[in-house]
Amino acid sequence: MEPSLTTSIGGIQLDRPTMLASGILGISLDVFNRLYRAGAGAVVTKSLSREPWEGYPNPTIFSVNGGGWINAVGLSNPGAPNFAKMIESNQDVPIVVSLVGSVPDDFKMMIEEFKNCNVTAFELNLSCPHVAKVGLEVGDDPELVKKIVTTVKNSTNVPAIAKVGLGTTNYLNTVKTAIESGIDAITAINTVRAMAIDVETQRPILSNKFGGLSGTPIKPIALRCVYEISSKYDIPIIGCGGISTWEDAIEFFLAGASAIQIGSAIGDNWINVFNDINTGILQYMKQKNYSTVNEMVGLAKKF
Amino acid sequence: MRWWDLQRNSNHTTIVTIEKVIDETPTVRTLVFSDSVMPNVLPGQFAMVWIPGINELPMSVMISQESGKAAFTVRKHGLASTGLFNIASGGKIGIRGPYGNAFDIKSGKLLLVGGGTGLVPMMRLLTFLKPTDDVTVLIGAKSKNEVFFESLANDLLKNNVHNVIVSTDDGSYGENGFVTDVVEKLVNESHFDAVYTCGPEKMMYKTVQSAHSRGIFVQASLERMMKCGVGICGSCCVGEDLACKDGTIFDGNHLSKNKEFGYSHRNKAGIPENY
Secondary structure, eight states, X not given: OOOBOOEEETTEEESSSEEEOTTSSTTOHHHHHHHHXXXXXXXXXXXXXXXXXXXOOSOOEEEOTTSOEEEOOOOOBOOHHHHHHHTTTOOSSOEEEEXXXXXXXXXXXXXXXXXXXXXXXXXXXXOOSSSTTSTHHHHTOHHHHHHHHHHHHHHOSSOEEEEEOOOSSOHHHHHHHHHHTTOSEEEEOOOEEEEOXXXXXXXXXXXXXXXXXXXGGGXXXXXXXXXXXXHHOOOOEEEESSOOSHHHHHHHHHHTOSEEEEOTHHHHHTTHHHHHHHHHHHHHHHHHTOSBGGGGTTGGGGO | OOHHHHTOOTTSOEEEEEEEEEEEETTEEEEEEEXXXXXXXXXXXXXXXXXXXXXXXXXXXXXXXXXXXXXXXXXXXXXXXXXXXXXXXXXXXXXXXEESOOOOOOOSEEEEEEXXXXXXXXXXXXXXXXXXXXXXXXXXXXXXXXXXXXXXXXXXXXXXXXXXXXXXXXXXXXXXXXXXXXXXXXXXXXXXXXXXXXXXXXXXXXXXXXXXXXXXXXXXXXXXXXXSSSSSSOTTEETTEETTTTOSEEEHHHHTTOSSTTTEEEOTTSOEEEO
């Protein structure tokens, strides 16, 4: 029998386990449709705030010699109310709406904006490493995480995912708090706080000085986090961080992820990367005689 | 060539020194620099240009008459372009790329329509044409003091059958009126094998319409707000297309199906704004 790429993550059903990661290409419904046709199982939007944000001035992205990117786009986004209108006509694409805010009320108000939209899940950005008062600064505060997740769960029946990253506190505490507050799934991990300096002009390159490192350099770190979360907690996990090949995707499944997100690899291989990875996963499943993705999830933990 | 150019990562910023500054008009300057990659890029390709401490901008790569050199031609407008405009000879900028696709080079009777700094990719395109091509260059400007590259175009075409036409909105130089009216007149009067355009979007929209409706092959180079230049950030989307990755050059067939071309672009927050 032909293996199936369908997967289920905390009540979210996807035809394919390869999702577009937040922050990448995510501001137009036309582009979402194109990515879905290109093989993405779901698209995660740019993180939306209550008001439109312009983000930081350029340079906002830096290519690391040897692989990977450092970005400090600064969460530029049209704001939840504008964005909800932009995706109102969505019928086909599984859209995961990423939200960023400082207080529980921000999230509640934004979720309300999407009540007429076809939304597959909300992903709470508790881990952006380069914008003050949101992201990691929220994720590092267990009390705030508890209040936000509780508020979100009381505001909607749409599944909610917490995206965690490596901040100044143990990220596993954020995961634990989110689970205890009723979160449906965890995305791990966000970019890792980093910087780049130009030796000729001797100044930091990014306008914000600090940004988030993504791409192949963080893959082993992300994999370790997925393995740790999956070993410690019974919660569906979406693996994210430097995945660029089908082998990377399989590694994340074996570590305990039920789906994966792809971002930086698009900068290197363009959007064919979804189809390439899906095809590779299918071939691996045939070779190993798996009929569902779920059969592979967490297998590496038995050793 | 220096050893490190052999393994240059095109996404990685390379620092170059401005060697010469040419004043084209009171608000437009061409900055010339030496580099191993940029002098050889295809017509229409762009670089992301870092003005240290100020900003980073997508810039179409301008030609230099000297070998081993390339240039950027910038109009001072906002903070970033004014920052680049003010870089003096000896100043340093960072460049990465080249990015984007290139014009499809046709032959025969060709029409190139450029407005303002949209003339930059047109000048590079001229260097790729054959001596047998019959080339018309149409330069649009608001008024006489904003006209530039007229003598450069004539010089680049000295071995071709050619015609360089200037059109000013206020009639202070050349033809009187909008450049798009001249386009309409030209494609009505004679047969062209291909039309290329770069400049203000409304100008390109009408030019594409004039050519495409007559079945003439036409390509336009689109300008959008860009952050990454490599197809990650999504800032430059035009409908389902990404200007940086799918373009910046699109043909008339494709553009005639795009709902945003000629109508709207996105601001820094990603909100569509009408032209």
